[in-house]
Amino acid sequence: MPYDDPFYNGNIAELDINSVKSAIKFLREKPINPFLLSISFNNPHDITHVNEKTINEFGIPTNPILLPHLASNFYAPDLEFGQASGSTTPPALNSNIGWSNLNFRRHSYQYYRFIETVDNQIGEILEGIKLAGLESNTYLIFTGDHGEMNGSHRRIREFSMYNEALSVPFIIKGPGIPGGVVNRKHLISALDLYPTLCDAAGITTPQGLRGKSALKVLRNFNTPLRKYAFAQIGNFFSRVAVSTRYKYALFLKTHTAYDIPIREAFFDMEADSGETKNLINNLALKPIIDNHRNALNNWMIHTNDPFVTQAVVVD
Template sequence: MNKRPNILFINTDQHSWDALSAHGNPYLRTPNIDALHRNGISFRQSYCTDSVCAAARSSWATGLYTSETGVPFNGGHLHPEISDIGQVLNAGGYSAFHCGKWHVPGRNVRESFQVLYYGRRNIGAGGAAYYDSASTHAVADFLTNYDGTEPFYLQIGYVDPHDVCEYLHNHEEKRIPNPVEQGIVSADALPPLPENFDYDARETVLHRVCRRVDDALIHAAILKGIRDWDELHWRYLRWNYYRFIEKVDAEIGRVLALLRETSLHHKTLIIFSADHGEACGSHQMFQKFTLYEESVRVPFIVACLGDEIPVEKGRFDDTHFVSGVDVFPTVCDYAGIDVPERLQGTSVRPLAEGRDVPWRDYAYIESNYWGRAIVTEQYKYITEYKPKAVEDFLPPGPDAAQFGLAQLFDRHGDPGETRNLAEDEAYDEVIKMCQDKLLTQEAGLHRQEMVHPSPKRIISNWGDRLRSYWRIMDRI
């Protein structure tokens, strides 16, 4: 390859790793994303950095973990001195373009990219039925008018399947009969309940307070509205989720067709991924905001529809742990641009080319400011930091003395994460190994104090609730 390629980063929102027909899911059809797999390599040990939109996207934009970016939840604010991928590419001679959802609070996308489409009002959480089609049309206009003299970087942020959240919001204020009662669909047309619908209730305090209790910190109104759901309601949620994925797959198909029609496909590298997943009934959960597999494991494909860019074709990589922090350095590697100092990610280019290189042996994930997870080849370890007695707004860690409750799952014997082994003394050494990895990882992070009022307010409010629950726990 004699010249730098075009680079296309296509991303979807709330898309779990296994919600693809290429990954063997029989309940939906994704022919266009499947085509990316046939023309590239799919990393099936791919994890987001944090299971919520803004946080995960801040890692894409910076190559840093969310406790470093200033965006550990949707109400965060990117630290102003951190460079983003658009700024770095523009400085390195690439024309950096953005289209669709951005959702990195604290950074004006129009100042870092040439924006093809971002809505008259900035694209927020929902509205895929309008925004996604508009984004595809904007990309079509760009590709058909591109003169091909200089390489481009284009990131397309599709909203779907995030609109499954809007389906859930409909249940906040009223009881809606199940779809069979309404005559919408027959029961045999619905996917079954997930095998891990039932769950081990020994969860972290953070998870219970954020997602389980009646006055949960996150989406309590939805939680209240679905308390009386029957099996068909949950199965219909899954049915709807798969339809939203099929809709966005069709949008992606239009973009891929345009690449071929304009003959840009031979010299365009394509990266496909998602910011986080969707629980979709697993552990009787909805949406994301958790460290369970369905919420944190995401698709990650590197592909080229032509032959000018060497990429392994039609291969699953089930060995290497890939993270959201790897997007930035991967793009820079293909672009031939040096990455900023202190970047946490690593380019997956050598893996995509089939080269044997040293690689991390775990994934590290954060959640809801205090939550942490380590995923190894066999185990997943989930824990939490207790909130500080006096909050200093410096993201917690590394501090083993402040660990709260824990979960440990055997990924081989219990892939659905339904049996918490953390209280079994036989696994003490496994827990120690996972804790050592977590603390070592966190010792290499570059955290700084939150100074923006929005995240400080959330940390204060959530911290007060968590401290009150911990006081109860300490009395038990």
């Protein structure tokens, strides 16, 4: 629905409510099989628009004991913008400059309330699927476009190679997929969503896609899908290669936000999930680092990414 649709008169706050109503209406009308229903929730994205003036939308408790704790890596050094001052940090990242610890906790409270609201709305749709008799032969997928820093490294919003911003949920339910299982052994990319849907529906996957069907790994968790997954932070900032244990990030050679000589980062996500120690200069890990570096470089060449010509080259 376009934003000017009279169904909700351009009121962004009503977008998710009316998306749910439209979805349930569609399900009640007994859609012809096969069908594809895509429901795009706006929230919890609107946490990115919250600032000190708007932070009390949900009636935040005045007693700090009732607020969420600070992120476990709240005090960790920010390796991405570690020495940057407010004047050089990109505008999208400096909205929380000068925030107190209490502000971060109040922000987290509101973020979790956004998530709670969306959880309820998804519950309504799941109930609609059940009432329509579609539960047993329908694949349901829940995912997102980015995460939220939520106080990690004293930052909010996305625009970051840190896992809090980079990782997204991927929950799938459907015929042949075991329930109640969390798979942390294998990698999946947003690029894999389209070919997975085609595979599940018995549709020939178009040629030239950069993703792969994840249906086999979802049905049999011993089947790896990919060795690396890749991500980019906008058209600038950074590029990332992730394996099942490690993460490699590459930054631009020049950027006004950087006043420290850090152009690469490498993390052992198994030993340091909070990404607090940059291991890029660890000689013992050099072969593994080089593998990730080469994998990312090959991916950028394969995707005709102009970033490859701008990024740092390390001997």
